[in-house]
Amino acid sequence: MHDDRLYDEKELEKSWLISYSDLITLLFVIVIIIAATQMTKIQTQREAAKKEQAEQQANLKQVHESLDLLNLQKLELEREIHQLEGQKKALTGTVDEKGTQEQEQAQKSVPKPPVGMPDTGERDMETVHNQLSSALAELNLDYEETEEGLRIRLPEKILFASGSADLQEQGKEVVGTVARVLQRYEYKVRIEGYTDDVPISRSAYKSNWELSSARAIAVMREMVDAYSLPASRFTVAGLGEYRPLVDNSNEENRARNRRVEVIILAEKE
Template structure:
């Protein structure tokens, strides 16, 4: 009987795939890194818990080079501290957002009052005697003394009383603190009624305040008057034009909230 020919063993060529193991480990670590970065971008209790679970799954679910899991134990105390800190930051951010919104609304409210006053100034052609300015402290109204008083006197002119009455009506919808401050130039005054510029500035501010408060809809507890004499000038007292600018009454409607620095709504009526 003829012998059957020997069948040669067939050898299949296989690629070395051992590189897949460290490659898979690398992908697992990258996935865990992206999960941590995403979760830490906006931390709260829910996302923190999701991050921990995802991180543990990523780290424990893969098989390392030594075919052993790689768990990362999480300190319960550290987790609690992190959650507490995240909650505090979230609460602080919410409070800041509410404060910014309140400041914005207050600024808009003062801006509306300023627009009313500027309309009155223009309709009565008082641009050279009254000015308004919105500042970090509030709305400042500057009235030159020749619009209110005769030289060296503290009694309001009839037209000044009308101005004060109109201003009082505008202030009613804005129940804020209001200060009235009298200023003079540096020319000495020595009269029986006004021994000094201090006395004149105080009397002028008080008289203007009294006319404002003739409006019974205003709350007197929110108003105050003071005089600073010649000691807060806005111009040089060396010439008549500068002294005229320094003789003034300032009415300040104060903010209830602190305004942010560099308020973009600051405005001066030229």
């Protein structure tokens, strides 16, 4: 006869295997559920990507169709422009021929100035000279008449601080005196900046050439911005130390060489 207690102990020893197998089964089910969920998510993402790609292709096709339409419209406009230009040339030729005839008749009817009388340009330049000479004499500024026109020399000590290209208040007043006369006439103007031959040591500019250019531009800017003179009338040059008035043998001569020259050319815009 078997001992019942021995049987129960053996059954108890086997019972943990059942619990372990249930746990493994449960974990396997959980892994399957997770895998199924991820597969569903991946499938959804794939479908969304395919849908987006299809939309992009449709949009791209629409863009190409629009470009084709625009190219056709462009060709049509170019054809119409070509036709209009041809009509314009034909009309211009007719008008020019008529205008030339009228101009020739008008020139014949205008009386010529008396012999020895200066033309309008010469009289205007003489007026500019007279108006500026008195103002420049009051300011003790140097000027001279050349073949090019009227050359005005503005010394550094009036216009700028040492090594600077920012106009001082006195410099702005002097430049304004010249600009107010230029407002009445259409002569072209050349502005040239000059320095002495001492190398720059303490300045925002690396060389005398750059400093002279910046100073010439500053004078032009004052005339354009403050007095509304057209920038197209001006030519600017920076000549540094390369064209001195006198030799740089002493401080007085170097001060004379540091200048900005404004040349009012005998040529209208």
